[in-house]
Amino acid sequence: MMIQKSIKRTLSHFQSDLRQLLRNRVFLKKTGFAYYNFWQNGEIKDTWFYRFLQRPALQHLNNQKTIGVYSVFGRRRIIKLSHPGLKIFLSGENLVNHPSYFDYGGKDIHLSLGFDHSSEAKRHLRFPLWLIDCFPPDATLETIKDLLYQWEQRRLNVKHRIPGATLLARHDTNGQRSIIGDIASQHLSVIYPGPFRRNVAQELKGYEEKLAYIGRYPFNICPENTNAEGYVTEKLFHAMMAGCIPVYWGADNCPEPAIINPKAIVFYDPLRPEKLSKEIQYLSQDENTLASWSDQPYFLQNAASHIYDFYLQLENKIKDLHK
Secondary structure, eight states: OHHHHHHHHHHHHHHHHHHHHHHHHHHHHHHSEEEESOOOOOSGGGSHHHHHTTSTTTGGGTTTSOEEEEOSSSOTHHHHHOOOSEEEEEEOSOGGGOGGGTTTTGGGOSEEEESSOOSOGGGEEEOOHHHHHHSOTTOOHHHHHHHHHHHHHHGGGGGGSOSOEEOOOSOOTTSHHHHHHHHHTTTSOEEOOSSTTOOSSOOOOSHHHHHHHHTTSSEEEOOOSSOOTTOOOHHHHHHHHTTOEEEEOOGGGOOSTTTBOGGGSEEOOTTOHHHHHHHHHHHTSOHHHHHHHTTSOSBOTTHHHHHHHHHHHHHHHHHHHTO
């Protein structure tokens, strides 16, 4: 019985991989571009990476090489079996949770992108997930400055919101979200609108609904699912986009130090949980303390330039690969 199940699973994996390869062969021929082992991404021409390749600095490279973008949501053999001219690996995930990709695809990849700094500097670029999730692929320096300004403005009304905090998550792998939620609940109501601990009937559908919902409340509890240096996902940025007070754990509690003002964040330290309790108690006691928090900007003075540098670095890496 065990052997039969193993054979059946192997056959199913083979068929799934073959379908993906055949489908993407069509995409490569039609658009010069394909995604492998990727999350659901809709029409290729509407996706972030395809649109990034249409930036003025890269347009002259179109049609020079076919490009495949790979991630961790499938079997690694796809990298070798597929045939784009240029292979780019991206993971916004912590690869501790995806050990078969611990080396970002290794020598089968021409360029790897992720949250960390790799020793393979020539073939790797730090490009964290929040960039793709929160900033458009055609952004200019002025676009980024405008977005940061809009998010800063949203935090100014924090004292007029419904008292409470939101924690939106699918799961709690390491238990930290439960701990932080329990600490916060000592001083205010915690609303869980996601699959994890859901306590409201409303189901949020999509990015815009999420931001609108968490923006009703002063606090958004937004810890990462694992802690690692530099590992910053969209969660913290979503809290700031909604103008909330972020309650955060992750990235060694030093997220994007060239971009984000740590004084605008309430950090959870597992070694000092009482500190978080006191901070939330203080901030939630009245409108004046909430107003005093809003005096702290989310972003440091040159944040927009640092964010735009990620774009320029990726442009340069892609241009170098076409030489």
